[in-house]
Amino acid sequence: MYIAKVWKYRFLYLLLLPGLIYFIVYKYLPMFGLVIAFKDYSAFQGFTNSPWVGLRHFRTIFDSPDMVRIFFNTLYLNALQLLFAFPAGIVMALMLNEVKNSFFKKTVQSIVYLPHFVSWIVVVSIALTALGSEGILNGVLETLGFQPINFLTSPHWFMPLITLEGMWKETGWGTIIFFGSAVRDQSKPVRSGRHRWCEPLAEHPIHYASVSARDDCHSAHSAGGTCARYGHRTNPAHGELADQRSRDDLGPIRVPERDRGRGLQLRYRVRLVQEPDRSGPDPRRQSLG
Amino acid sequence: MYRKSLGEKTFDGSIILLLVLTSLLMLFPFYYMIVISFSSYDDYLRHGVVLWPKQWVLDAYRSIFESRAFVRSIGSTVFVTVAGTLVDLIMTSSMAYALSRDIPGRKFFNMMVVFTFLFGGGMIPTYLIVKSTGLIDTYWALIIPGCISAFNLIIIRQFFRGIPNELNDAALIDGASEVKIFVLIVLPLSKPVLAAFSLFYAVGHWNTFFDAILYLNDSTKWTLQVVLRQLVILGNVSDTLHQSPEARMAQLDQQTPPETIGMAAVLVATIPILLLYPFLQKHFAKGVMLGSIKG
Numbered sequence: 001m002y003i004a005k006v007w008k009y010r011f012l013y014l015l016l017l018p019g020l021i022y023f024i025v026y027k028y029l030p031m032f033g034l035v036i037a038f039k040d041y042s043a044f045q046g047f048t049n050s051p052w053v054g055l056r057h058f059r060t061i062f063d064s065p066d067m068v069r070i071f072f073n074t075l076y077l078n079a080l081q082l083l084f085a086f087p088a089g090i091v092m093a094l095m096l097n098e099v100k101n102s103f104f105k106k107t108v109q110s111i112v113y114l115p116h117f118v119s120w121i122v123v124v125s126i127a128l129t130a131l132g133s134e135g136i137l138n139g140v141l142e143t144l145g146f147q148p149i150n151f152l153t154s155p156h157w158f159m160p161l162i163t164l165e166g167m168w169k170e171t172g173w174g175t176i177i178f179f180g181s182a183v184r185d186q187s188k189p190v191r192s193g194r195h196r197w198c199e200p201l202a203e204h205p206i207h208y209a210s211v212s213a214r215d216d217c218h219s220a221h222s223a224g225g226t227c228a229r230y231g232h233r234t235n236p237a238h239g240e241l242a243d244q245r246s247r248d249d250l251g252p253i254r255v256p257e258r259d260r261g262r263g264l265q266l267r268y269r270v271r272l273v274q275e276p277d278r279s280g281p282d283p284r285r286q287s288l289g
Numbered sequence: 290m291y292r293k294s295l296g297e298k299t300f301d302g303s304i305i306l307l308l309v310l311t312s313l314l315m316l317f318p319f320y321y322m323i324v325i326s327f328s329s330y331d332d333y334l335r336h337g338v339v340l341w342p343k344q345w346v347l348d349a350y351r352s353i354f355e356s357r358a359f360v361r362s363i364g365s366t367v368f369v370t371v372a373g374t375l376v377d378l379i380m381t382s383s384m385a386y387a388l389s390r391d392i393p394g395r396k397f398f399n400m401m402v403v404f405t406f407l408f409g410g411g412m413i414p415t416y417l418i419v420k421s422t423g424l425i426d427t428y429w430a431l432i433i434p435g436c437i438s439a440f441n442l443i444i445i446r447q448f449f450r451g452i453p454n455e456l457n458d459a460a461l462i463d464g465a466s467e468v469k470i471f472v473l474i475v476l477p478l479s480k481p482v483l484a485a486f487s488l489f490y491a492v493g494h495w496n497t498f499f500d501a502i503l504y505l506n507d508s509t510k511w512t513l514q515v516v517l518r519q520l521v522i523l524g525n526v527s528d529t530l531h532q533s534p535e536a537r538m539a540q541l542d543q544q545t546p547p548e549t550i551g552m553a554a555v556l557v558a559t560i561p562i563l564l565l566y567p568f569l570q571k572h573f574a575k576g577v578m579l580g581s582i583k584g
Contacts, residue, residue, distance in 0.1 A: 015468065016398065031408060121517045121555075
């Protein structure tokens with residue numbers, strides 16, 4: 001019975017209640033409050049009793065001579081962000097993905113994530129001080145013999161500055177999304193192209209794999225941090241402790257005679273042959289050398 | 290032996306170089322802030338300060354700690370951060386737990402939460418609601434209207450769902466109520482996740498600026514970020530749009546604060562974040578990834 005089930009969980013509803021009230025009052029009521037866009041709102045009459053005025057306010061806004069300028073300013077700012085800030089995160093994630101030295105990689109990541117956690121006030125404060133007429137940038141420009149630039153009062157600099165400040169603050173944090181996705185995909189077997197994030201990364205053909213060099217056949221773990229699953233060894237690299245954090249079953253890899261029994265974690269360069277095709281012969285059966 | 294070709298070496302090298310440069314670019318503003326804050330104002334004006342202060346002085350720090358407005362704002366921000374984080378955690382985790390269990394109507398309530406990802410009432414209607422619930426000019430205006438982040442709620446709910454049901458069943462057989470199970474079993478098991486999100490919430494409260502500008506008219510109640518803006522940005526750029534009531538604040542300190550004081554204040558405001566950062570860093574990847582595993 002539905003009612004009996006509800007009664008059984010009554011304490012859970014009690015736990016739900018405060019959150020529910022919060023969502024209704026502070027999230028949903030304001031949505032209904034948007035009707036004041038069509039009303040002549042007065043604080044005394046409130047949302048419901050203020051008289052309707054139809055599209056009057058909209059007409060006022062769109063008739064305003066500023067509207068076109070405001071509209072294009074917004075578009076311009078968005079375009080700047082789409083062109084520069086958005087790709088910056090992807091490029092940085094790809095660069096970090098190329099780094100094999102995990103200490104270096106972690107250090108860089110710690111540094112580039114940091115600005116995300118300071119407030120905009122702090123970002124702007126530092127920018128104002130550094131770019132002001134006595135700031136370091138104009139100091140450098142003057143030393144080099146250029147005219148100082150008045151970054152803070154020139155209207156041309158406003159949008160580039162905002163974009164650059166945003167990039168400084170959020171580019172590093174933006175990379176974390178790509179890494180999160182890469183790690184997620186490693187934890188699951190890859191099925192041909194179903195994971196969105198596999199596609200761009202799988203085009204990158206070289207991956208590193210660590211192999212425990214005791215025996216002939218071993219499973220290997222991809223250390224490159226992407227979706228390599230089956231591959232063949234092209235060349236053994238120098239013996240180096242592999243990055244064990246990210247693992248992905250690569251299937252058996254034949255360990256060359258001279259490396260056997262060394263009990264070392266060796267690192268190999270592995271070329272991604274193809275995405276696994278379930279219908280065809282199992283690529284793991286194919287010669288890997 | 291495999292050797293890298295020249296092209297590959299150049300490629301790897303230039304990536305490393307680019308990353309080092311980017312890291313320096315990310316760190317330099319922090320460094321610059323520290324250097325300026327310990328410099329004397331005269332040196333700053335004469336471009337004397339580039340990479341190292343000519344002489345280390347504490348004047349800037351002395352003046353910010355003499356400013357009553359600044360010290361008071363630290364106090365109120367600490368209060369908002371501590372109280373706000375507590376309220377956030379209690380509200381978020383209890384709602385997340387209820388939604389993680391198989392209660393009738395769960396799908397509807399979930400939809401209700403997810404809907405707010407995309408749609409909101411915007412600033413003015415929200416302000417009017419906050420006003421009509423009587424929170425204007427109280428610190429609760431910075432705590433209650435944002436106490437549940439829908440995104441965090443979904444992630445925590447997902448974590449709760451991963452706790453095996455057998456634990457629940459065992460506790461039920463032992464006669465525990467649902468509330469007891471939540472408090473005595475689920476919450477202790479979720480300590481790492483709760484720690485992570487309390488850090489996120491705490492940073493959010495510490496950096497709270499816009500809500501404070503909107504909801505606090507009384508300048509004696511201002512939080513740190515608002516006072517920082519007062520000290521640095523409004524002192525720096527002549528800004529006729531934001532004259533009152535902020536202008537009153539400027540008169541409190543009687544002078545246009547020089548940049549060195551601004552940087553000292555910014556540094557003091559950033560230190561707690563820098564101290565928390567190692568802990569944050571340990572957790573945030575986990576938090577983000579938890580979210581990406583299951584929507």
